[in-house]
Amino acid sequence: MKLRLITMVCTVTGGVAMAADTGPKDVHFDDYGAIETSLTGVVGDAANGAVIVGEKSKGNCVACHEVTALAGIPFHGEVGPVLDGAGDRWTEAELRGLVANAKMTFEGTVMPAFYKDDGYIRPGDAYTGKAPSAPLTTILTAQEIEDVVAFLATLNEQ
Amino acid sequence: MYTKVLTAVAALLTIPVTAMAGPDEDNLVINDELDMISVTEAPAHAENLDTIYSGWHFRTDETQALQIDDFDNPAMIFVDQAADTFETVEGAAGKSCASCHDGAESFKGLQASMPKVDAESGKLVVMEDLINKCRTEHMEADVWKWSGADMQGIVALIGLQSRGMPMNVAIDGDAALYWEQGREMYYTRFGQLELSCANCHEDNWGNMIRADHLSQGMINGFPTYRLKQAKLISRHNRFRGCIRDTRAETFAEGSDEFRALELYVASRGNGLSVETPAVRQ
Numbered sequence: 001m002k003l004r005l006i007t008m009v010c011t012v013t014g015g016v017a018m019a020a021d022t023g024p025k026d027v028h029f030d031d032y033g034a035i036e037t038s039l040t041g042v043v044g045d046a047a048n049g050a051v052i053v054g055e056k057s058k059g060n061c062v063a064c065h066e067v068t069a070l071a072g073i074p075f076h077g078e079v080g081p082v083l084d085g086a087g088d089r090w091t092e093a094e095l096r097g098l099v100a101n102a103k104m105t106f107e108g109t110v111m112p113a114f115y116k117d118d119g120y121i122r123p124g125d126a127y128t129g130k131a132p133s134a135p136l137t138t139i140l141t142a143q144e145i146e147d148v149v150a151f152l153a154t155l156n157e158q
Numbered sequence: 159m160y161t162k163v164l165t166a167v168a169a170l171l172t173i174p175v176t177a178m179a180g181p182d183e184d185n186l187v188i189n190d191e192l193d194m195i196s197v198t199e200a201p202a203h204a205e206n207l208d209t210i211y212s213g214w215h216f217r218t219d220e221t222q223a224l225q226i227d228d229f230d231n232p233a234m235i236f237v238d239q240a241a242d243t244f245e246t247v248e249g250a251a252g253k254s255c256a257s258c259h260d261g262a263e264s265f266k267g268l269q270a271s272m273p274k275v276d277a278e279s280g281k282l283v284v285m286e287d288l289i290n291k292c293r294t295e296h297m298e299a300d301v302w303k304w305s306g307a308d309m310q311g312i313v314a315l316i317g318l319q320s321r322g323m324p325m326n327v328a329i330d331g332d333a334a335l336y337w338e339q340g341r342e343m344y345y346t347r348f349g350q351l352e353l354s355c356a357n358c359h360e361d362n363w364g365n366m367i368r369a370d371h372l373s374q375g376m377i378n379g380f381p382t383y384r385l386k387q388a389k390l391i392s393r394h395n396r397f398r399g400c401i402r403d404t405r406a407e408t409f410a411e412g413s414d415e416f417r418a419l420e421l422y423v424a425s426r427g428n429g430l431s432v433e434t435p436a437v438r439q
Contacts, residue, residue: 056368063368075369079362110361112351122407123350129402139350139405 021142024117033105034093039142044150052148085157095149114140180364181215189228192322194431201428206360212430213373225437233383233435236390240311249299262315269320269432273421275332282336282417285313304411310381310390317434325378327424340422349406376427379436393420
């Protein structure tokens with residue numbers, strides 16, 4: 001009985017959080033590519049954001065960006081700028097815009113959009129090389145975007 | 159004086175960074191006797207490159223060493239096997255490659271001009287097409303699978319005969335339309351990551367992407383022995399993997415799209431020596 005109640009609560013909470021998320025097609029970017037409003041309304045978890053930034057199967061941000069705070073993870077790339085001090089250089093809204101779709105801030109940038117689900121040329125089913133069998137999902141979820149933004153906001157130049 | 163100090167400081171700052179990020183400055187000499195052109199001026203049609211570099215310059219010393227001596231080059235096992243295959247009779251016509259061709263040596267120079275347009279059909283053909291055409295029309299044997307060991311062994315054996323010769327594929331005349339198609343593909347940002355060939359191999363060559371040192375994506379060393387896969391890898395297999403890794407629906411090996419892309423990418427390396435069979439990570 002108790003277990004069932006917990007499951008119910010989780011389901012309800014999950015449902016509510018999902019309903020409050022701003023879908024990828026409803027995101028409002030301002031003229032400079034920033035996203036003012038949180039995609040979920042739930043404060044980002046910087047610790048989880050750090051995991052996403054370093055994890056190959058998640059954001060894999062370190063594939064292109066060096067992050068001194070994550071020096072424990074091997075092989076940081078150098079395709080994009082070093083992320084140290086990102087929290088000083090950008091506001092939270094700007095960071096959200098950059099992670100969700102950096103092309104709205106920097107036209108033509110090589111950086112992939114992590115919160116977009118259409119407008120692609122020959123999108124595949126993740127990394128299988130095959131055509132998708134279901135509607136595309138964003139690379140990161142709305143809350144994962146918020147978590148990454150929360151982590152990036154902690155990166156200050158000392 | 160002040161300028162001189164600044165220059166000295168700049169030099170100090172620049173050298174280590176270049177050494178780490180860019181191509182290295184080693185010379186590629188095979189078996190202590192065959193000087194390879196592994197760095198040269200970019201052809202005019204590779205409009206956004208000044209200098210072209212073999213992928214060899216972006217690999218570790220250990221990987222580089224495997225390619226400079228044929229006794230160390232793991233691809234040579236497959237080339238040796240292919241030399242036997244060349245003599246092996248197969249198919250209803252009772253022929254081997256050697257029945258019509260006067261040794262693999264007779265293919266000297268061919269790889270440097272591939273892909274090319276077949277005069278008869280007007281179609282763009284790559285080495286695998288020529289081989290399968292021989293198999294079906296002259297040997298009356300089955301076609302080989304594109305990236306199979308038999309096929310890539312023979313592709314490598316034929317390519318090896320041109321090793322050291324500069325790549326010189328034609329991009330004009332009948333080839334022009336195919337070349338344009340390949341060029342367009344090269345700059346198309348495929349998949350959910352929206353990455354084109356150019357994003358990595360033109361805009362970011364020399365940079366690290368995670369643990370991988372991005373090269374200019376030259377194919378003058380293919381089929382190449384890839385340590386990761388421990389076998390000869392075809393050009394189209396590499397293309398397929400790259401496009402798959404952009405989270406795209408990739409193209410098939412042996413597709414017309416990849417034939418065109420092969421022509422375009424080969425042409426970007428015009429002037430570099432044929433390195434077949436190269437060794438990469």
